[in-house]
Amino acid sequence: MIETGITPPPYRITPLQQIAKGGRWRTEAMRAYSQPVLYWFTRGQGRLTVQGVTHGYGAHNAVMLPAGTMHGFDTLGQVAGVVIFFPNDPELNLPDEPMHLRLRDGQAQAEMSHQVENIQRELDLGPDASERALNHHAGLLGVWLERQAGPDWRDALETGGGASQRLAAAFTSLLERDFRNGRNVADYAAQLGITPTHLSRACKAASGRPASALVQDRVHYEARKLLRETRMPVKDVAQALGFRSAAYFTRAFQQKTGMTPSAFRRGA
Known part of the structure; x- marks a missing residue:
């Protein structure tokens, strides 16, 4: 790992529009983060490449990536949403394989947005934000994602694709x-x-x-x-x-x- 002298906070939420302002390379070029990340696309569409495999994405898509997962995405027009960075802590029990959920049900979309808002609300407390509360929110989000994916999502990963x-x-x-x-x-x-x-x-x-x-x-x-x-x-x-x-x-x-x-x- 290259030492940059920059230590990111354990939790942070960044609007996708803010990332894109840094230039197309900030989104399209292949990269991996040292932390688990969740992309929550609320508007727009494009193509997402994860571990060398490209798929389309659209509004109300959630993409959970473990730390070290190579990925990049391009956009067709304007895209809205956020990327959430989590601590690289195995005790959070976040999904340990890439997960791409296409949430078509209105209730599921609202629940996902609520999960993100809970984390954002705690982060908005600034110095008073509780890491314990954030860890609980992250754990609940991980459980919710796996429930949405279904009990056999890991098996589908192993057998899916050519x-x-x-x-x-x-x-x-x-x-x-x-x-x-x-x-x-x-x-x-x-x-x-x-x-x-x-x-x-x-x-x-x-x-x-x-x-x-x-x-x-x-x-x-x-x-x-x-x-x-x-x-x-x-x-x-x-x-x-x-x-x-x-x-x-x-x-x-x-x-x-x-x-x-x-x-x-x-x-x-």
């Missing part, structure tokens, strides 16, 4: 673990015991994007995050992300974003 989706999920797990080591598609394919062509074909089938695009996306999301949110020198960012030199990193970054790392940082 070979391409399972391979894409395995690949993104390796990518999230090793993207700082300068590895390429051939390296990941070798770890999975397949050819690079097979891996890229599977990723293309699962997400519409080749494996190389997912690798670049994850690395350059982290690069932009470090450049915007830390004072780490460019050469240290390059080293932290497995580039052979600062010059090579600068060329790759400029090719991806259209500007040098220094120019991108100045635009923060």
Whole structure:
């Protein structure tokens, strides 16, 4: 894990519109958080990629992701909602696998909004907010999500999807673990015991994007995050992300974003 000097609060709720203001890379590029997160989309639609598999999402969709789950989403027009960050605490018993709920029933939609409001109301107390109360709200939310998903939701995950989706999920797990080591598609394919062509074909089938695009996306999301949110020198960012030199990193970054790392940082 790269030390950024920034310690996020254990609980926080951020409007999706606020995240999107930072640029399309803040939502679309592949990333993973060190905390469990819940996306609650209340308006709009788009495409969501989780563990290398792309699905559509719409209004009143709840997406629960365990810590370390690689994901990104794009939007078709304006999207409203929130993302809730939880402590990475196993005692909360939040769902330990990605979960995507499409809440079509009006009562379920209202109950989900009420769950979010309970957490927000406690956070609004500021210094007087009780972590014990927040933990209870989080635990109740986790139970509610699993009830909505049904008793067999884990079994459906194991049996659902085709070979391409399972391979894409395995690949993104390796990518999230090793993207700082300068590895390429051939390296990941070798770890999975397949050819690079097979891996890229599977990723293309699962997400519409080749494996190389997912690798670049994850690395350059982290690069932009470090450049915007830390004072780490460019050469240290390059080293932290497995580039052979600062010059090579600068060329790759400029090719991806259209500007040098220094120019991108100045635009923060």
